[in-house]
Amino acid sequence: MRPLIGLLLLALSAWANADRIQIAVAANFAEPLREIVAQYRQLHPDIDIALTVASTGKLAAQIRHGAPYDLFLAADSRRPRELAREGLGLPDSVRSYARGLLVLWSPQSDLMLDPDMLRSGAIQPVALANPRTAPYGLAARFVLDDLAVPDSVPLVQAENVGQSYHFAHSGAAAAAFVAYSQVREQGGSLWLIPEARYPAIIQQAIQLIDSPEVSGFYQFLFSDEGRAIIINHGYQVTDAE
Template sequence: MGRVLAAFALPLSAPAQGADVLVAVAANFVRPAERIVDDFVEMHGAHVALVAGSTGKLYAQIRNGAPFDVFLAADQRRPALLEDEGFALAGSRFTYAVGRLALWSGREGVEVHADMLRRGDFRKLAIANPELAPYGLAAREVLSRLGALAWAQERLVTAESVGQAFALAATGNADLGLVAAAQAQRAGHGSLWLVPESLHEPIRQDAIMLARSRDNAIAAAFVAFLRTDARGVIASLGYGVASR
């Protein structure tokens, strides 16, 4: 009846294999997805399992046959590619959340601002891998637009996902992290600067139903729930919601 949160790995665990709906979810959206699944399960009594990872890695696994029903990406590009390549159901793609980026320190009382990046007032900066994670790509755009990308390269600590980048900053393995604002706000501690949206392209996160879910009525119901009932949860946890 419940849901399982699995680290990104194959083969899948037995609980994940037995799920009515198997959802691949971008690392930044794991906590909201858990809340949404809890609400959906309470209403429908289904077994929904979550498998989390970077958007790029999940995309690659889907193309290699991973048995996911729904993909909650952190960008628009990978769901669109899956639709074009025939791995997803045409016409099922939509934007479920709009993310923000934050510069975050796990320490209290730190004056976090753009000049820290411009002047290099840090030893290590954690970002997600720009090749795999949309939040990492946005972080690289921020550094570039602030004129800090070239010299900051040697101080970057690159994580596979934005969730791992946040963990590096939270544990002190990096002084700062360019991470999902929702993660930083939810932490309830530390110091943050909300990065102006003018410094990077919009982080529009798309969902799509995958080809194997064509006849899965529970997967269709979950996606419908994400489009409607879940909007309040998404907004309450620090994400924008696209107009219907």
């Protein structure tokens, strides 16, 4: 009798989650994705969508270890392509959904953030996401190297770009390298870093399972409505694969 009950519970669990989409999303894109999800659910109230927010590298590692995500929105192009090659997603589903911009931001409104302030250590410490797992952190590392910022300038390493923002916002860091989308309406001081100083941040996504519900949401992400939200949050959109 117990095995039968176990099978029944398993079947009920599968039925309950049939219309639930699990999305792994890079920290920088959490807010625009929440808005896209809210708009999509107005059209499809029967679809439940859950988000897991972390660094791109951490999420990719979780997927490799069997995390039950249906869709992965990364902050780079490398991880989705790697997962496709490893057979962990649908290869033909890899698409670019946004191009991000890197900024140096401080909640203090009276600062003139520029390369000289970084090099001199006039503003410190500076937060950045872990370059090994977070694409925006890697871009920040390129900027620091390009500007020849000395090692004597103290840095605070965050787990992801969301935590990097939190460090500056809370005062744990004087400034932080973050995505423009995170601070476009925050006030404070901002240096929009020239894109020539770091590799292009092309954010790609991959559909991890073949499901009508997941495909429906994925198509909405690239619809005019979805792209309008992405642009409104300070990203560029591209049709490049």
